[in-house]
Amino acid sequence: MDFKLITLGVSAAGPVPGRWPSGQFLKTAKTGFLLDAGEGIQIALQQNGIGWGSIDVILISHLHGDHIYGLPGLLTSWGLNQRTAPLQIIGPADLEPYLSTVFQYSHTGLPYPVTYKVVDFDTQGEHVFEDKDVSVRTLPLRHRVPTVGYVVAEKDRPRTMRGDQIKAFGIPFQEIPAIKDGADYVRPDGSVVPNSDLTLDPPPSRSFAYCSDTTPTPDLLPFIEGVDLLFHEATFLHELKEQAAASMHTTALQAAEIAQSAKVGQLILGHFSPRYGNLEPLLKEAQSVFPNTALAAEGRCFEVEYGGRKA
Amino acid sequence: MDFKLITLGVSAAGPVPGRWPSGQFLKTAKTGFLLDAGEGIQIALQQNGIGWGSIDVILISHLHGDHIYGLPGLLTSWGLNQRTAPLQIIGPADLEPYLSTVFQYSHTGLPYPVTYKVVDFDTQGEHVFEDKDVSVRTLPLRHRVPTVGYVVAEKDRPRTMRGDQIKAFGIPFQEIPAIKDGADYVRPDGSVVPNSDLTLDPPPSRSFAYCSDTTPTPDLLPFIEGVDLLFHEATFLHELKEQAAASMHTTALQAAEIAQSAKVGQLILGHFSPRYGNLEPLLKEAQSVFPNTALAAEGRCFEVEYGGRKA
Numbered sequence: 001m002d003f004k005l006i007t008l009g010v011s012a013a014g015p016v017p018g019r020w021p022s023g024q025f026l027k028t029a030k031t032g033f034l035l036d037a038g039e040g041i042q043i044a045l046q047q048n049g050i051g052w053g054s055i056d057v058i059l060i061s062h063l064h065g066d067h068i069y070g071l072p073g074l075l076t077s078w079g080l081n082q083r084t085a086p087l088q089i090i091g092p093a094d095l096e097p098y099l100s101t102v103f104q105y106s107h108t109g110l111p112y113p114v115t116y117k118v119v120d121f122d123t124q125g126e127h128v129f130e131d132k133d134v135s136v137r138t139l140p141l142r143h144r145v146p147t148v149g150y151v152v153a154e155k156d157r158p159r160t161m162r163g164d165q166i167k168a169f170g171i172p173f174q175e176i177p178a179i180k181d182g183a184d185y186v187r188p189d190g191s192v193v194p195n196s197d198l199t200l201d202p203p204p205s206r207s208f209a210y211c212s213d214t215t216p217t218p219d220l221l222p223f224i225e226g227v228d229l230l231f232h233e234a235t236f237l238h239e240l241k242e243q244a245a246a247s248m249h250t251t252a253l254q255a256a257e258i259a260q261s262a263k264v265g266q267l268i269l270g271h272f273s274p275r276y277g278n279l280e281p282l283l284k285e286a287q288s289v290f291p292n293t294a295l296a297a298e299g300r301c302f303e304v305e306y307g308g309r310k311a
Numbered sequence: 312m313d314f315k316l317i318t319l320g321v322s323a324a325g326p327v328p329g330r331w332p333s334g335q336f337l338k339t340a341k342t343g344f345l346l347d348a349g350e351g352i353q354i355a356l357q358q359n360g361i362g363w364g365s366i367d368v369i370l371i372s373h374l375h376g377d378h379i380y381g382l383p384g385l386l387t388s389w390g391l392n393q394r395t396a397p398l399q400i401i402g403p404a405d406l407e408p409y410l411s412t413v414f415q416y417s418h419t420g421l422p423y424p425v426t427y428k429v430v431d432f433d434t435q436g437e438h439v440f441e442d443k444d445v446s447v448r449t450l451p452l453r454h455r456v457p458t459v460g461y462v463v464a465e466k467d468r469p470r471t472m473r474g475d476q477i478k479a480f481g482i483p484f485q486e487i488p489a490i491k492d493g494a495d496y497v498r499p500d501g502s503v504v505p506n507s508d509l510t511l512d513p514p515p516s517r518s519f520a521y522c523s524d525t526t527p528t529p530d531l532l533p534f535i536e537g538v539d540l541l542f543h544e545a546t547f548l549h550e551l552k553e554q555a556a557a558s559m560h561t562t563a564l565q566a567a568e569i570a571q572s573a574k575v576g577q578l579i580l581g582h583f584s585p586r587y588g589n590l591e592p593l594l595k596e597a598q599s600v601f602p603n604t605a606l607a608a609e610g611r612c613f614e615v616e617y618g619g620r621k622a
Contacts, residue, residue, distance in 0.1 A: 014388035015354050039384040040351055043326050065387045065417040073350040073380045077325035098416040105409035106376040107456045145418045 001029040001133070003154065003206040004303040005229055007296035008044040009036075010270040012235045012249070013066050020044045020298060021066035022271060024231060026152055026208055027054065029133040033152060034058045035210045041070035042077050048299050052083040057129060059136065060091030061212035062147035063098065072102045075110055083112045090117040090128050090136075092146055121146050125223050130155075139223050141214035143248045149212060151223055154205035165198045203307040209264070213271065215245065216254040221262050228304045230264040231296065233271035234282055252282040256289035265304075270296035312340040312444070314465065314517040315614040316540055318607035319355040320347075321581040323546045323560070324377050331355045331609060332377035333582060335542060337463055337519055338365070340444040344463060345369045346521045352381035353388050359610050363394040368440060370447070371402030372523035373458035374409065383413045386421055394423045401428040401439050401447075403457055432457050436534050441466075450534050452525035454559045460523060462534055465516035476509045514618040520575070524582065526556065527565040532573050539615045541575040542607065544582035545593055563593040567600035576615075581607035 004027050009020030021038025025045070032054040034041070045051075061067055075087075089095060096116040103109070119138050120126050128150075129136035139149030158180035166176070171185055179185055185193040207227040211220065214233065224230055235249035244251050250258075252269055259267035267290050272279055279295050286293040294302070315338050320331030332349025336356070343365040345352070356362075372378055386398075400406060407427040414420070430449050431437050439461075440447040450460030469491035477487070482496055490496055496504045518538040522531065525544060535541055546560035555562050561569075563580060570578035578601050583590055590606050597604040605613070 013391050014384060015351075015357075017354075017357060039381070040326075040354065043328075043351065046326075046328060063417050065383055065413075065419055068417060069380075069384045069387075070350070072376055073325060076376050076380075080324055094416050098413070101412045101416075102376075102409070105405050105412075106374050106379060108376055 001306050002027045003029075003208070003306070004301055005208055005231070005268070006048055006050070006299065006301050007231070007268065007270060008048065008298060009038050009041060010272055010296040010298065011038075011066070012233075012271045012273050014274070015040055016274045018298070019272070019274075021070070022061075022212060023070065024210065024270075024296075025050055025055070028152065028154070030131045031056045031134060033136075035150065036061055036067040036212060037070040037074055038066045039069040039073075042074040044298060045074070052078040052081060053085065056085070056088065057136075058087065058089045058091075059150045059210070060089065060095055061141070061149060061210070062143060062145050063092055063094055064145060064213065067212065068095070068098065071099060072106070072108070075099070075114070076106075076108050079108075079110045079112065086113040086115065088115050088117060088129070091119060092121075092148075093118045119148050121148070124219065137223065139209060139211060140217065140219045141211060142217045142219070143213045143215070147213055149210050149214070149220070151207060151209040151227060153207035153227070156205055157202035159195070159199035160202055161199055165193075169193055169198075171198070206304040206306075208304075211258075213248070214250060215248040216250050216258060218261075220258065224258075224262045224264065226263055226265075228265040229268060229302055230259055230262065230266070231268045231270055232258055234269040234286065235271050235273050237276075237281055237285055252285040253289060256286035256293060259286075259290040259293070265292070266302070267293040268296050268302060269293060312617050313338045314340075314519070314617070315612055316519055316542070316579070317359055317361070317610065317612050318542070318579065318581060319359065319609060320349050320352060321583055321607045321609065322349075322377070323544075323582045323584050325585070326351055327585045329609070330583070330585075332381070333523060334381065335521065335581075335607075336361055336366070339463065339465070341442045342367045342445060344447075346461060347372055347378040347523060348381040348385055349377045350380040350384075353385040355609060356385070363389040363392060364396065367396070367399065368447075369398065369400045369402075370461045370521070371400065371406055372452070372460060372521070373454060373456050374403055374405055375456060375524065378523065379406070379409065382410060383417070383419070386410070386425070387417075387419050390419075390421045390423065397424040397426065399426050399428060399440070402430060403432075403459075404429045430459050432459070435530065448534065450520060450522060451528065451530045452522060453528045453530070454524045454526070458524055460521050460525070460531070462518060462520040462538060464518035464538070467516055468513035470506070470510035470513055472510055476504075480504055480509075482509070517615040517617075519615070522569075524559070525561060526559040527561050527569060529572075531569065535569075535573045535575065537574055537576075539576040540579060540613055541570050541573065541577070542579045542581055543569055545580040545597065546582050546584050548587075548592055548596060563596040564600060567597035567604060570597075570601040570604070576603070577613070578604040579607050579613060580604060
């Protein structure tokens with residue numbers, strides 16, 4: 001069961017040589033998510049072999065150009081490439097009129113159904129998507145325009161039955177679902193076998209949080225506590241903290257403090273200012289506070305293993 | 312005095328690995344033109360070292376996405392890179408509302424002035440721009456949506472004075488402009504020296520025609536006759552001529568026939584269907600009719616020399 005992130009675009013603002021603007025791909029068991037879609041995202045997806053068949057849901061954090069200018073071309077190309085599968089797009093209210101206006105002016109029709117879900121900026125942690133395995137909630141970010149992050153988390157799994165005990169107690173097949181949900185087993189003679197003798201803890205649920213553009217905000221913490229992977233923007237080094245504050249962005253140091261406070265598994269830095277050719281100083285700055293930090297990079301894969309975090 | 316074309320994007324429809332959608336750069340003596348702006352054009356310009364200081368005018372042929380989806384990002388990035396120089400954009404009427412709507416939804420303001428000139432589809436060969444050295448007229452193309460091409464031509468130059476004759480006839484300085492414009496020289500004794508004894512023909516004016524998306528059309532011929540460089544779309548090989556006709560595109564063979572009929576200097580093929588990995592068959596097909604044909608390619612430069620065509 002997949003739970004992996006491929007970072008596709010890590011540049012703040014426009015594309016620069018070797019770096020695309022924002023765009024990340026998260027593969028879960030049943031659903032593939034694209035998070036933001038800056039200009040060129042369709043090329044980044046091509047380069048990583050991610051076709052339209054892999055993406056079911058697009059999550060958009062906010063409507064700055066470097067997060068949405070790749071959408072019209074991507075959706076158009078999927079049409080030209082015979083996509084028929086439905087697509088769901090989740091984001092701010094203006095996303096649908098933005099796309100429909102662009103498609104109207106560019107004489108474009110899509111041959112597959114698109115449904116829109118508008119996020120509610122007044123509801124922190126709004127549930128915006130779920131399938132059998134995962135659910136998606138919004139995260140309260142603070143930027144110059146209305147912005148949300150997203151946390152994608154696997155649902156709690158049923159407990160794992162111990163096969164030896166099924167046999168030992170002769171448990172009938174029809175009792176098993178209730179026991180997996182935590183029930184004890186009542187034997188035909190009326191005696192009770194406690195659930196803890198019959199089941200094992202299920203593998204922990206995996207989770208990923210995406211914090212695109214934001215000033216550092218403690219509002220976030222309750223929603224991202226303990227996530228396995230935290231993508232947090234780190235537009236600047238901390239020596240430019242005034243510039244970060246003025247533009248409502250975060251420094252690498254501040255991102256690491258968020259990761260530390262939220263006790264996340266791994267911090268992934270992204271959304272780098274084009275001024276930084278060498279990104280190692282951002283990494284080192286963050287690692288001084290939160291050692292398990294990595295740099296997002298075009299095509300880099302971060303996988304969380306089933307049954308436990310991958311270091 | 313520059314007159315050179317750099318082809319930046321040669322893919323029909325979406326970008327494919329190594330090929331951008333439509334975008335070409337033409338440098339003339341005073342003015343730099345960008346012709347069409349598909350997704351990624353800002354990266355193609357970066358890769359060729361063409362900054363905002365080099366582009367004064369954007370000419371847009373039509374509003375299909377593969378010709379305009381790069382405009383919002385390009386104009387935004389120029390703003391972030393402190394462009395202050397005015398920009399003129401010439402194209403169909405919906406271009407301004409398209410851009411202003413995108414910028415409204417994406418919370419984008421440009422810190423430099425942009426003026427729009429709307430082309431008139433009822434006027435064939437409309438003059439849409441001129442500076443001291445060149446003028447630009449529209450070309451009547453026939454595509455699925457209203458589409459124009461553009462021909463950029465140097466103005467006729469004044470005749471070249473023969474220095475030896477100025478001296479021999481003692482021609483006063485103030486007489487020279489009239490003689491350069493073709494006047495004879497009347498000597499103080501009333502005798503006349505014919506202009507042909509005093510001047511040489513000026514270097515021929517150079518010209519470039521851009522025919523983006525079109526079914527082959529003879530309407531074009533009077534406007535492109537004898538141009539030095541003709542960029543003509545060649546989306547398909549002639550074996551797919553029915554598909555070309557249905558989508559209102561041109562085959563390589565048909566583009567060559569246009570070039571031959573118009574007696575152009577050199578034909579440059581572009582706008583290739585993504586189905587063609589190897590473009591040599593398109594080149595060979597066209598060359599069988601019009602030998603001086605070349606393939607456009609990302610970053611390829613076609614220069615017309617001052618004083619005569621470059622082979």
